[in-house]
Amino acid sequence: MTISMIGIDHGRAPVDIRALFAFTKKNAGEAMEQLKEKAGIYGCVILSTCNRLEIWASHEEEKELSLYQCLCELKGIEDSSYEDYFITRKDREAVSHLFHLAGGLKSQILGEDQILTQIKEALNFAREHFASDSVLEVLFRMAATVGKRIKTEAPLAHGNPSVIHQALSTLKEQGYEARGKTCMVIGNGEMGKVAAQTLRENGGDVTVTVRQYRSGIVEIPAGCKRIHYGERMEYLPQCDLVVSATASPNFTLKAEDFAQLTLERPLILLDLAVPRDIDPALSEIEGITLYDMDSFHSAGASPEQKKSIEKADRIVQEQLEEFYQWLEGRDVIPRIQEIRDDAVEDLNLRIEKILKKTPMEQEDRQKLLEAVDTAAGKVVNKLIFGLRDCLNQETFLECVAGLEKLYEE
Template sequence: MQITMIGIDHSKASIAYRELFSFTKTGAMDAMKRIKKEFELSGCVLLSTCNRTELWVSSGKKSHISPYDMLCEVKEIDRTQYGEFFVERKGEAAVDHLLKLACGLNSKIFGEDQIISQVREALALSRKCGCEDMVLEKVFQTAIAAAKKVKSTVKLTVVDQSTAYKGVQLLKEQLGSLKDIRCLIIGNGQMGKLVANTLTSQGADVTMTLRKRIHGQEEHGSIIPEHCKMLPYEERYSALEQSQVVISATLSPHFTLKRDEVEGLLFEEKKRIWLDLAVPRDIDPCINGLCGVSIYDIDTMGQTDCNSANDLQVKKAVDILEEYAQGIARWFAFRKQVPQIKHITELAAEDTRCRLGDPIESLVLDQKEEQSLTKAIEAATERSVGKLLYGLRDTLSPDLWQICMNALEEAAEKDTLKTGSKKDRYEGKRK
């Protein structure tokens, strides 16, 4: 398998290092286009989430260059500083990792559901900017299909399955009941809405910020979760003093809350919990401890691990993933034989053309009609023979199928009416 990935995630790197290599959607697309072009790759996919960044590449003219070096060059980061936080995987090891990742086995919150959407979105972005190829398309599509199968047949976890829910659990541990607690949510993305819905279900008084370019000037035209109030993003600081809980979850590359803007505010003497659910971080870490504010990010919120209650379910999931892994392995093995199948079908087509040479010449056809008929006969022969060869693959074991292909190729080369010139050219290609 000519496929390699490099990744940094929560298991080896803190958020301070992960955010250095994070990407927005637009940034990911720009990076993929640049990486594919500059390093002459067949394809690449960039997966960037709160807990990980992974660059997947398939073979190219500069395949000797590590994806880590590619990533550092795009980010303009010194490659000698952060290598220890990355893991590189190739071939089957890379595929095995993606299969487990897509169904949540490698997630910070074990068994989470969001990662499958993130894997699907990464592939969609790669397609959108023309950076996917057949190999990466197959591997990612298989991982997505495997994750769906696992999710529909296996109960992977009996614990929290979303960062949003886990954040609310932390708030309940720190503050007790959340009923009527004033909460400010900065960010109207997927995570912000998940948090808002979870908080309102607990009876919290929730306000959510929206940018003008999203909601326009009309409040009633805004899309906000039910039971939430709307606040223009530009007025977020004015709501901090009355908010005991602040949660920021945006895709902004800059701080949404800065220390110098917070220092002059007058806070009530209450325990204040601020959750930063973004990568890169939204809230200036220097605010922690200021005016009684305690900041938790996605690392300090804690990690949910697989426990003994999941052991049997994990085994079921791994068995399912192994079936899909074998399917990918067969696909890669088959791809190697495509040139041989093409060779056999073309030999058969040429042999058919030679055998029908006299009957075709006996027809009353002009040169253009004769050429068109000949091409149609050759194409039909190739499709017919190809159908038989591909059909054998579905009924024979890989080893026996390969023996049959070798025998058929040898027979096609010997039992033919054509001259040897084309045969020699094909043999030269295979060598």
């Protein structure tokens, strides 16, 4: 059995390339169901966020599998040149990557912890579509454990390291403050709510757009106002700053919508969505400054963060070894059971010769043989699993292989 993944992220491709391969929640579910049906694939998980797309699969070791080809089939893409933007990892390299990712070590904003939630949600969604298997279940659960440990034992960030915080920090370095500004947030999902709350905490006058059919039941962050999504263009000329963070496949702000619009003041647009929410052509309009997901990155790690990264690496290594102990133990258990059965059968053949010469009722002889079976099985288990506990993995597997040879004939 092999664990494989293919991934594209903010470090390998610009936002427009990533957008080609992004999945909505609905599409990800359908895609996992289709992947699971492919011969040789035992389980799969799709992790699709604003900054990355990863497809994970556990599959037959001998199976020739191109996850890039699978992805292109799912997305209806025939251009092979995009493959250069992807990276493929297998087994230990793949597992190590996932553990580092869960700890925030590979995020656009070093130490951000939204990825930990996204990893958990990816596994839950795979479960809902019956796409995961026992190996990916344990792998992703253990990744969540790694993320929690790093967050607790080796914190990489101080305060909130989300993209909106990084964006406001970057704007502040440029002399721009959110305090006193009129702000609109398009989208009331997780990222939209974080953006609205953050702008409010920074002193902004914040209005959130809500789809009309949901406006009566959707909660918005405390202190924020709401308008219907359809009213956004009427409200926009009053704004200093607009954030768009939706899962819409279409632009929420189009260049053509601004043709008859008169802006009362300079306008900053923050596009925190993949695919893009805001038409890139708006950056060409005088008075508008447009930022997207690739505009904000962490600065280099501080000396304190470097120490945390070293500690985080040790945590990853510990969990990596634990995962492979489980995985190799899982594979060897059927072999141990077969050795036990062969050993018990060997003992029975030997003891039956003695019992035949021992005067007793046939019923008593049968009960004695059953008791010997049970006892012999327990003794063999104790011996073999005792070896596992006191030997390193390589030596233990050599012992198992040696025991198997005893009963090959």
